Amino acid sequence: MQIELSEKHALVTGSTAGIGLAIASGLAQAGSRVTVVGRDRSRVDKAVAHIHQASGRDDASGVVADPGTAEGCQAVIEARPEVDILVNNLGIYGALPFFEIDDAAWEEIFQVNLMSGVRLARHYAKGMHARGWGRIQFISSESALNIPAEMVHYGVSKAALQGVSRGLAKVLAGSGVTVNTILPGPTRTEGALGMMAELAAERGISVEEMETLFLDENRPSTLLKRFATPEEVASLSVYAASPQASATTGTALRVEGGIVESIT
Known part of the structure; x- marks a missing residue:
């Protein structure tokens, strides 16, 4: 299978390191023009240079913004009004006893993990729908299905992503735009x-x-x-962004090493 994305523009949030950078690099190697999004200019520039080296081209670019806020999402949209592939990878986590998770912590994790993707998908899906092609991904976690006792708020935020993804896939039914979640495990x-x-x-x-x-x-x-390695997770994301994955939508794609005790 040869994945060809040379006519596509992808935007990946939280892509200066880890899974996000691996996904951005994988999409670039498949031919896509990639936009990296991060909060720190030096890290964004370093990521762009890494992608150039990986792809052998120099068409990647970066946007310095924090999509974990409404203002940051608007800055991303203004910098890149249209994309063909949106990968909502931005996320935060951290172990915290349930009785110590205050309202501010709940609000923060929902703004970053959930609302960043909601805001960007709400904008970019319109253009994808009008053009008749698009790929939207939410990077979730096996914790969405297996809520960890040590960070309940994180698991709940990822479970909410599953709901948004499935609902948006229904909104875009028959449009040529697919919407899926990717579920990594420990990476x-x-x-x-x-x-x-x-x-x-x-x-x-x-x-x-x-x-x-x-x-x-x-x-x-x-x-x-x-x-797992970030590259192992990225391989599934790149496939889901490809033309070959045109019949895969509204689903949760697992790359969590078999942690979830389910055959469905």
Whole structure:
């Protein structure tokens, strides 16, 4: 299968590192012109340079904005009024006991994890619908189906993404625009490795040992038995953005290593 996206423009939020950068790089390697979105100019520029090296072209660009706010989403829209592929990857997480999650924490995680994607999809879906082709993705998590006790607010925000994605897919039924969620599991991103390093230091073990221990204690149903790489997650996203995935819409695509105990 040869994925060809040379006539398409993709925008990926939260794409200066981790899964977002891997997705942006994968889309660029498939031929797409890519826009990176991040809050820090130096990190955006570094990501753009990385994508240029990966793709062998120099048509990637960056927008410095924070889509976790309404103002930031508007800045992104003004900078890039139209795109063909929208990947809502921006997200935050962090372990916090339920009784310590105050209203401000709930509000923040919903603004960043949910409303950033809602606002951008609300704008870009209109143009995609008018043109008769488009791809919208929400990067969710296995935590949407398996709400973690250590960060309930995160799991709930990702579950909400599932609802938005399915509902928007119905709104765009028959239009040529597909809408899906991608569900990664534990992945070796910068943030996850930082968290593993902190936990490893507390227990006096290596990061590699901590990854195994984390899975044993928190995700014992994993079939992969290791953290995934950002590139493994990105491969599914790139496929879902391709013309070949034209009949895949309104669904949750898993790349979570078999953690979810379900055959459906």
